[in-house]
Amino acid sequence: MIELRDVRKTFTLHNQGAAVIDVLDRVTLSVARGECVALTGASGAGKSTLMRLIYGNYKAQGGRIEVGGVDLVTAMPREVIRVRREVLGHVSQFLRVVPRVPTLDVVADPLLLAGAAPEEAREAAAGLLERVNIPRALWSLSPTTFSGGEQQRVNIARGFVHPYPALLLDEPTASLDPANREVVLALIEEAKARGAAIVGIFHDAAARARVCDREVDVSRFAPGAAA
Numbered sequence: 325m326i327e328l329r330d331v332r333k334t335f336t337l338h339n340q341g342a343a344v345i346d347v348l349d350r351v352t353l354s355v356a357r358g359e360c361v362a363l364t365g366a367s368g369a370g371k372s373t374l375m376r377l378i379y380g381n382y383k384a385q386g387g388r389i390e391v392g393g394v395d396l397v398t399a400m401p402r403e404v405i406r407v408r409r410e411v412l413g414h415v416s417q418f419l420r421v422v423p424r425v426p427t428l429d430v431v432a433d434p435l436l437l438a439g440a441a442p443e444e445a446r447e448a449a450a451g452l453l454e455r456v457n458i459p460r461a462l463w464s465l466s467p468t469t470f471s472g473g474e475q476q477r478v479n480i481a482r483g484f485v486h487p488y489p490a491l492l493l494d495e496p497t498a499s500l501d502p503a504n505r506e507v508v509l510a511l512i513e514e515a516k517a518r519g520a521a522i523v524g525i526f527h528d529a530a531a532r533a534r535v536c537d538r539e540v541d542v543s544r545f546a547p548g549a550a551a
């Protein structure tokens with residue numbers, strides 16, 4: 325479902341004499357349906373960069389990044405948007421929303437974009453908000469004024485509302501209380517059980533051990549590292 329082959333990433337710092345930073349080289353990774361892979365490695369090794377490459381936020385300098393059969397390195401922007409709507413979900417660390425949109429609509433939005441009927445989308449969103457323990461009184465308010473933990477749970481609900489075949493999870497359990505952490509781990513397990521291919525960064529070692537099938541240390545993709 326997620327296939328990377330010989331991916332290379334460099335950054336060119338145009339405001340610093342066009343200095344080039346070589347971050348990742350020969351990244352080859354294959355994540356099957358129902359499998360969860362944790363990206364590990366020291367700070368600065370390139371975990372976030374690799375996640376952004378897979379989501380199509382960063383352009384690779386070489387190689388292939390196939391998600392659901394589409395190569396995101398060469399795909400047109402319209403195709404990348406389609407893959408994000410239908411195939412590849414992304415739970416980032418922080419919620420980014422348009423101000424004044426009610427929480428229920430923020431969570432229902434990915435389903436609407438994927439073509440669900442409005443009533444069905446709102447019902448699914450309500451179910452997820454209940455699971456992540458966002459009080460019903462808050463559903464009609466914008467999440468912009470919510471606490472950090474509440475925003476994170478809205479973000480989780482939004483990321484899991486559509487049954488994406490592939491998912492990227494950036495620290496999904498960070499700073500959650502034990503009860504909500506448990507809810508998120510169950511959502512991940514359910515996504516795996518329905519066949520989602522998942523790549524994630526989990527600093528929570530116990531969470532990683534529980535839901536991940538494999539760890540990939542991205543330092544092995546450092547330029548110049550032994551193949």
Ligand SMILES: Nc1ncnc2c1ncn2[C@@H]1O[C@H](COP(=O)(O)OP(=O)(O)OP(=O)(O)O)[C@@H](O)[C@H]1O
Nearest residue numbers: 335336345347365366367368369370371372373374
């Ligand atoms: N937009 C960017 N422009 C220039 N350099 C970048 C950019 N993004 C990342 N880098 C560099 O790429 C390297 C890898 O960074 P990245 O954030 O992917 O590491 P990480 O493994 O996720 O680290 P951490 O665990 O600390 O979050 C770092 O040396 C960083 O400075």
